[in-house]
Amino acid sequence: MQAIARWAGHRFHYAWIVIGVTFLIMLITAGTRATPSVMMVPLEEAFGWSRTSISLALSINLALFGLMGPFAAAAMQYFGLRRTVLCALLLLAGGVGLSALMRESWQLWLLWGFVVGTATGATAMTLGAVVVNRWFTQRRGFAMGLLTASTATGQLVFLPLLAAVVERHGWQPVVLIVAVVIAAVIPLVLLLLPERPATLGLHPYGAAHDAPLETAPSQQNPLQMAFAALQRAMPRRDFWLLFFSFFICGATTNGYIGTHFIAMCGDYGLSEVRGAGVLAVMGLFDLLGTTLSGWLSDRYNNRVLLFWYYGLRGLALLYLPSAFGLGYFLGLPVFALFYGLDWVATVPPTVRLTQDVFGHADAPIVFGWIVAGHQLGAAFAALMGGVLRNTLGTYTLATMIAGALCLVAALLVLRIHRPAVAPAAA
Structure with a gap:
């Protein structure tokens, strides 16, 4: 890692390598x-499980994915970022791989609900916020984007x-492919992801060269850190506005x-592959929209950006x-364009506002609680x-409610x- 850092030092800051590795983990x-969305209909057909039963497993997954955020951020500060990420990836690969053997709905709830939900909570948005907070003092919005x-x-x-694998070979090969891909990224974390810039004798990107290096991890218990940050945040109105908007x-x-969405497409006669293709197009547009959102969040009013993002998503x-x-x-195609550009464009402005409101020390953990609201x-x-x-036999009412909420x-x-408005002078 030191040799790579020396090689990179003559060309670019090592922070961009860290961004690349973190990008791969989050990808x-x-x-x-996203995998359960292509498995929903095949699982219904294979085991006779209802849409509600499968949705319950995914609901558990999403809730734990979010609730793990603040504790994962605290664990990264106490145990270390690398250890936390490696443990999460090992748990994730094991849980996904074992799901190939499931036969009962409770096994779906356990593996894709509890195990996968817990593990992904440490390798998603909270991880990105911690990495950006540690490695960047400038261009944070762009990096988070x-x-x-x-x-x-x-x-x-x-x-x-x-979706193509499911259509040809069923759902079981899908989970094995995903488990192997997760396991394949573990060596890259070991080789290329340092704990913090000071581990390599570096300053964060954009920091002054005479600034002191951050080396000491926190000695506070991770649970205490997570709840202490929440206790400081809860009395502030901005926390609840960020929390409920991210909800x-x-x-x-x-x-x-x-x-x-893929199951919704099936209601209109579209195959899993066609529905997944539309989602992939949304993903392509979101890649552009979210990166642009990060660039904009460094330059413009983040509240106004969020107003437009939520408003346009609601109309879509x-x-x-x-x-x-x-x-x-x-x-x-029109829906995919407008919704795709806006899919997660809300994240960089939300991260930026969290940093502005709660400061450098508390922002990663408070953002973890805000991510809990999201999930x-x-x-x-x-x-x-x-x-x-x-x-109702249709998704129409649910879709209209979602649009109104945006x-x-x-x-x-x-x-x-x-900003507070000063009272006018008498």
């Missing part, structure tokens, strides 16, 4: 998280391939579209029920989407981190 996490775009790239790479973000992305969702009946050019929203939408589909979030975010 694989996103691909793993790149890492957040890994969610889109994970879909783009994984979903069409996995809606999770409900309308990972929870609803990420979980149910309200359009979706009509999109299936409007033909090839005016239907799903609780995702869990709620994953479960309720399945319940409404089972009850419009509510667009109004909430305008109140975040507003």
